[in-house]
Amino acid sequence: HVGGRLFDVQALYTLFAGTHSISARFDDPRLFDRRFHLSVFAEAANRNRYLYDDLGVLDGTYSRHRNRLSTTVWDRRNPLLVWSVNAQLIDDTYDESLLDTELRGLNQSSGFGPPAAQRFVALNAGVRIGRLDLDDYVVSGRYVSLNVGAGVGARDSSTSFIGASAQTHWAWALPYRQNVVVRARVAATTATAPSDFSIFANTR
Numbered sequence: 001h002v003g004g005r006l007f008d009v010q011a012l013y014t015l016f017a018g019t020h021s022i023s024a025r026f027d028d029p030r031l032f033d034r035r036f037h038l039s040v041f042a043e044a045a046n047r048n049r050y051l052y053d054d055l056g057v058l059d060g061t062y063s064r065h066r067n068r069l070s071t072t073v074w075d076r077r078n079p080l081l082v083w084s085v086n087a088q089l090i091d092d093t094y095d096e097s098l099l100d101t102e103l104r105g106l107n108q109s110s111g112f113g114p115p116a117a118q119r120f121v122a123l124n125a126g127v128r129i130g131r132l133d134l135d136d137y138v139v140s141g142r143y144v145s146l147n148v149g150a151g152v153g154a155r156d157s158s159t160s161f162i163g164a165s166a167q168t169h170w171a172w173a174l175p176y177r178q179n180v181v182v183r184a185r186v187a188a189t190t191a192t193a194p195s196d197f198s199i200f201a202n203t204r
Helices: 101-110
Strands: 008-016 019-031 036-052 058-078 081-095 118-135 138-153 161-174 178-189
Touching (some): 058 101, 118 161, 138 178
Antiparallel strands (some): 008 019, 036 058, 058 081, 118 138, 138 161
8 A cells, every 4th residue: 555545566486396486466456546457467487398199198398488478457447347458478488497307308219399489469358248246155146258369479470369258157146145156158269379378368
């Protein structure tokens, strides 16, 4: 809380399966002193990825190093009609630096090599119509949300992609604090979307 305004700042360190990652987030829920919500997220994330064939046999392994910067703005002036816009820069490089000796030996014996580096600019726009009301843990209400996203490959334009998703959520409160909830979601993306990036078009 600075100068009469509320800000949220977070920092996170993650140790996951022997890999180290850091991230930071800044949120201003009252941008321009109105019901606009600004969120800025940055991360340097490391993960080992494992690829298997159709029989479940390990084909190869690589280390992914991701640097990502994401900015999102929500327009919450009307709680029944919420708009959002998101822009992200994702830079991925791949190598074997985080693999143990056994996994490196498997790659060498099978002739497997890490993928080529990828850099993307991803854009997404969404709208949510309706709202959910929460009474302790009982939910009631309904909404429909639509999202359209695109990723543009900065290093390889052939890997650019477009995706879209739609979701609906209906909830009814019943006597004795019971709930009935129905959810449905459909999504599609172009076939050229790399698996590590299609999620940024809100299609997974």
